[in-house]
Amino acid sequence: MSVIDLNQPATPEIITPLPGPKTKALIERDKRVISPSYTRGYPFSIDRGRGAVVYDLDGNRFLDFCAGIAVCSTGHCHPEVVQAIKDQADRFLHMSGTDFYYESMADLAQKLSDTAPGNTPRKVFFTNSGTESNEGALKLARYYTGRDKIVSFYRSFHGRTFGSMSVSASKVVHKKRFSPLLPGVFHTYYPYFYRDPIGRTPEECADNCIRFIKEFIFKMATPPEEVAAFLVEPVQGEGGYVVPPPNFLPALQELAHQYGILVIADEVQSGVGRTGKMWASQHFEGFDPDIITSAKGLASGMPLGAIIAKEHIMTWEPGTHATTFGGNPVACAASLKTLDLLERGLLENSQTQGAYLMQGLKALQQDFEVIGDVRGFGLMIGMELVTSRETREKAGKLRDDIVDACFYEGLLILGCGENTIRFCPPLVITQPQIETALRILRSVMERLTSV
Ligand SMILES: Cc1ncc(COP(=O)(O)O)c(C=O)c1O
Numbered sequence: 001m002s003v004i005d006l007n008q009p010a011t012p013e014i015i016t017p018l019p020g021p022k023t024k025a026l027i028e029r030d031k032r033v034i035s036p037s038y039t040r041g042y043p044f045s046i047d048r049g050r051g052a053v054v055y056d057l058d059g060n061r062f063l064d065f066c067a068g069i070a071v072c073s074t075g076h077c078h079p080e081v082v083q084a085i086k087d088q089a090d091r092f093l094h095m096s097g098t099d100f101y102y103e104s105m106a107d108l109a110q111k112l113s114d115t116a117p118g119n120t121p122r123k124v125f126f127t128n129s130g131t132e133s134n135e136g137a138l139k140l141a142r143y144y145t146g147r148d149k150i151v152s153f154y155r156s157f158h159g160r161t162f163g164s165m166s167v168s169a170s171k172v173v174h175k176k177r178f179s180p181l182l183p184g185v186f187h188t189y190y191p192y193f194y195r196d197p198i199g200r201t202p203e204e205c206a207d208n209c210i211r212f213i214k215e216f217i218f219k220m221a222t223p224p225e226e227v228a229a230f231l232v233e234p235v236q237g238e239g240g241y242v243v244p245p246p247n248f249l250p251a252l253q254e255l256a257h258q259y260g261i262l263v264i265a266d267e268v269q270s271g272v273g274r275t276g277k278m279w280a281s282q283h284f285e286g287f288d289p290d291i292i293t294s295a296k297g298l299a300s301g302m303p304l305g306a307i308i309a310k311e312h313i314m315t316w317e318p319g320t321h322a323t324t325f326g327g328n329p330v331a332c333a334a335s336l337k338t339l340d341l342l343e344r345g346l347l348e349n350s351q352t353q354g355a356y357l358m359q360g361l362k363a364l365q366q367d368f369e370v371i372g373d374v375r376g377f378g379l380m381i382g383m384e385l386v387t388s389r390e391t392r393e394k395a396g397k398l399r400d401d402i403v404d405a406c407f408y409e410g411l412l413i414l415g416c417g418e419n420t421i422r423f424c425p426p427l428v429i430t431q432p433q434i435e436t437a438l439r440i441l442r443s444v445m446e447r448l449t450s451v
Contacts, residue, residue, distance in 0.1 A: 002345060003078075003080070003341050003344050003345045003346060003428070004345055004346070004349055004428050004430065006050055006051040006075065006078070006079075006428060008050060008051035008052060008053050008075075008428075008430060008433065009053055009061065010430065010432035010433050010435070010436055011061075011063075011410075011436050012060075012061050012062050012063050012409070012410020012411065012436070012440075013060065013061040013410065014060045014061075014408075014409075014410050015058070015059055015060055016058045016059070016060060018043065018060065018407070018408055019043040019044075019045070019056075019058070020056065020057065020058025020059075020060060021058065022045070022056075022057035022058045023043055023044075023045040023056055023057050023058055024043075026045050026057060027043055027045070041400075041403065041404065041414070041415075042403070042404050042407040042408075044056060044062070044407060044412060045057045047059075048076075048077075049064065049072075049075075049076025049077060050075070050076055050077055051075040051076060051078075051426060051428045051429075052064050052065070052067070052075055052076075052425050052426045052428060052429045052430070052433055053076070054076060054412070060410070061410065062407075062410050062411065062412050063410060063411050063412065063425075063433055063436060063437055064076070064412045064425065064426065065411060065412055065413045065423050065424070065425040065429075065437055066412050066413055066414045066422070066424055066425070067297075067424055067425055067426045068301060069269075069296070069414065069424070070237070070269050070274060070296050070297060070380070070422075070424040071296045071297055071300075071301050072297075072300060072301045072426050073272055073273060073274070073296075073297030073298075073300050073338055073342075073346070073426065073427050074300045074337075074338050074341050074342075074346060074426065074427060074428060075300075075426035075427070075428035075429075076301075076426070078300060078337075078341065078428065080337055080340075080341060081300045081334050081337045081338060081341070083337075084333045084334055084336065084337035085302070085330055085333060085334050087333065088104070088329055088330045088332075088333035089330055091329075092329060093328075093329070093330060094325070094328060094329065095329065096324055096325075097126065097323075097326065097327040098322040098323060098324065102329055102332075104329055104332035104333055104336060105126065105327050105329070105332055107332075107336060108124070108126075108327075108332050108335050108336055108339075109123070109124035109126075109306075111336065111339050112124050112294075112306060112308050113308070115278045115279070115339070116279065116292060116308055117279055117281050117282050117287065117288050117289070117292075118288035120288070120310045120311065120312075121310075121311045122308050122309060122310055122311055122314075123308075123309055123311050123314040124306050124307065124308050124309075124314075125140075125306070125307040125309075125314065125321065125326070126304065126305065126306055126323070126326040126327025126332075127295070127304075127305035127306065127307065127323060127326040127327075128303045128304065128305060128323070128325050128326050128328075128331075129159070129295050129303060129305050130158070130159050130164075130266075130268035130269075130293070130294075130295035130296060130305055131158065131159025131160055131161045131164040132159075132161070132295075132305055132323070132326065133268060133293035133294060133295050133305035133306060133307050134158040134159050134163065134164040134167070134231070134264075134266060134268070134293050135159070135161050135162075135163045135164055136293075136307045136321055137229075137231070137264045137291045137293050137307050137309075138150060138163045138164075138167070138182075138228075138229070138231070138264075139163075139316075139320075139321060140291065140307065140309060140313065140314065140316060140321070141228040141229035141262045141264060141291065142228050143316045143320060144228075144262065144313050144315065144316075145228040145229070145260065145261075145262060147225070147226050147227060147228040148184045148226065148228060149184040149185070149186065149222050149226045149227045149228060150167055150182075150184065150185050150186070150227070150228060150229055150230075150231055151185075151186045151187075151188060151213065151217060151227055151229075151230050151231070151261075152167040152168070152169065152185065152186075152187055152188075152230070152231040152232070153169065153187060153188060153189065153190040153231075153232060153233070153236075154169045154170075154187050154188070154189055154190060154239075155169065155170050155190055155192065155236050155239030155240060155242060155417070156168055156169055156170060156190065156231070156232070156233055156236060156239055156266070157170040157174075157233075157236075157237060157238035157239060158231065158233075158266055158268075159268075160174065162178075162181065162182060163182050165178065165181065166181035166182035166185050167182070167185050167231050169187045170238050170239045170417075184222070184226075186217050186221050186222060188209065188212055188213055188216075188217055189208075189209045189212055190209065190232075190236060190239070190242060190244065191205040191206040191208075191209045191244050191245055191248050192205075192240070192242050193205040193206075193245060194372065194373040194375075194384065194392070195392060202245035203245050203246075203247050205245065206244060206245040206247045206248035206251060207247070207251070209248065210248075210251045210252065210255060213252075213255060214255065218259075224258075224259035224261065225259060225260075227259065227261045228261065228262060229256075229261060229262040229263065229264050229290075229291075230252055230255075230256055230261060230262070230263050230264070231264045231266060232249070232252065232263065232264070232265060232266065233265070233266045233267075233269070233270065234249060234265050234266075234267060234270055234279070234280040234281045234283070234284065234287070234289075235269075235270045235275060235280045235376070235377065235380060237268070237269035237270065237380075237416065237422075238269070238416050238417075239416070239417055240382060240384070240416050240417025240418070240419075240420040241375065241376055241380060241381065241382025241416055241417070241420055241422050242375070242382070242417070243375045243376060243377065244284075246284060246285070248284075249281070249284040249287040250284060250285065250286045250287050253286070253287055253288070253289070262290040262291060262313065263289045263290050263291070264289060264290065264291040264292075264293065265279070265280075265281045265287075265289035265291070265292050265293070266293050267279050267280060267281065267292050267293060267294050268293055268294060268295045268296050268305070269296055269380075269424075270380060271292070271294045271296075271297065271298070272294065272296070272297040272298050272338070272339075272342070273297065273342045273346055273347045273350050273378070273427055274297060274350065274378060274379060274380045274424065274427070275350070275354075275376070275377035275378040275379075275380050276347065276350045276351035276354050276377055276378025276379070277347070277377070277378070278342070278347065279292060280377065280380070283377055290309065290310050290313055291307060291308065291309040291310070291313065292306075292307075292308040292309075293305070293306070293307055293308075294306045294307075294308065297338070297427075298335050298338065299331045299332075299334040299335035299338055300334050300335075300337070300338045301334070302328075302330060302331040302334040302335070303325075303328070303331060304326075304327070304328070304331035304332065304334070304335055305326070342427070346427040346428065347427075349427055349428065349429070350378040350379045350427045351378055353379060353425075353429050353430070353431060353434060354376070354377065354378035354379045354380075354381065356431055356434055357379065357381055357423060357425075357429075357434050357437075357438075358374070358376065358381055360434060360435075360438040361374045361381065361383055361423075361438070362374055364438065364441065364442060364445070365383075367442075368445055368449060369388055369389055370385055370386060370387065370388070370395055370398060370445075370449055371383060371384070371385065371386075371389075372384035372385065372386035372389060372392055372419075376423075379423070379424060379425055379427060379429065380422075380423075380424055381422075381423040381424075382416065382417070382420045382421070382422055382423070383420065383421045383423070384417075384419055384420050385398045385399040385402065385419045385420070385421070386419065394418050394419035395419055396418045396419045398419075398448065398449070399415050399419045399420065399421060400415065401448055402421065402441070402444055402445060402448060403415050403421060405444040405447070405448060406440055406441065406444050409440045409443070409444060410440070411436075411437055411440045411441070423437075425437075
């Protein structure tokens, strides 16, 4: 059996009104006991899944084009990942890598070091989530440089614990009433050229962002000698699946090197094959971040994150940073299998099917004036909804309506940014499944925009 051939149906099958009775009952129960801070949109409840196909509690079948927010990289319950988890669970569930040794931790760290951009050997600290990875990376940057300031970007999202929340700047609701935040954080512009008010080229927009750091932040806000790190998403996720121009990240790195500043690439969403390369950073020639943070797809759905730092940077002494659960052996086993599957075909599938999906969305764009920019790499693709391509005004409500309507047709997608639909299906997605998704999208858009 090929690593992709999971015998997955190519179409959804909706057999009850949505939500069905069991889902309805669950939502009622859930409302009574679950924190209202979660951001549930349409009423989907999962019973089980395989590949890019999921079933709800009422037996309805859906195509999953969000993969548990870009987490189920190898698809739902890939049989080889499930087997690796079972095998490890039979041996031991936990021992704490903080105090003891086990093989899978070292094996996985070695693999991550080997796959990282550049040829510098790396060391790894394992966490349980994206926010923990970023939190730890910020600590490491301070420790290594002896500096305290951080520069990060508008529209970026790095997580919800205090450090990560402080460096994020995608939606104010994430910060509302949680201050005081981490001091010494400066936000600046990410080259979001589609919406550039004076129509500069992408490269000019990138140059301008770098100029802003030099001429404003470094002259008016903080001396560069006090900056520990630039924290940047190589492709912005939550902020709208924004791809920077090719010159941006190398220029940012050059500026960093000039002042002894570290570059931290937050690859929590964009990493682990999502963009058709192991790391999105590898799409930008010469870009070799000092620290990479990972989580989400790293272990196919098991909670695991990683801080992957150049060897000479990860030199903090024993006791400075540690964790009880980070690098849990079951999660490490799932992750080793995930990386194995990437090598054996999923990385290639991410490129091939990503190109196919991109082509399909571009064709859709030709027919719908309300589709603005379509951008991305591999299976990380964003599609903006606008009132018209001429004005490029954001059409957030239309985006929400499309996302909702697709659910009722059996297609699970999610939004990001103010007016973008994100497509981040599992890396096992098949061409027939993409064809179905495009067909559903087209019919929903025809209905909602009455073309
Ligand atoms: C780029 C990026 N960084 C960090 C995070 C936070 O990850 P977690 O929710 O696992 O803490 C996310 C989550 O969406 C993300 O997309």
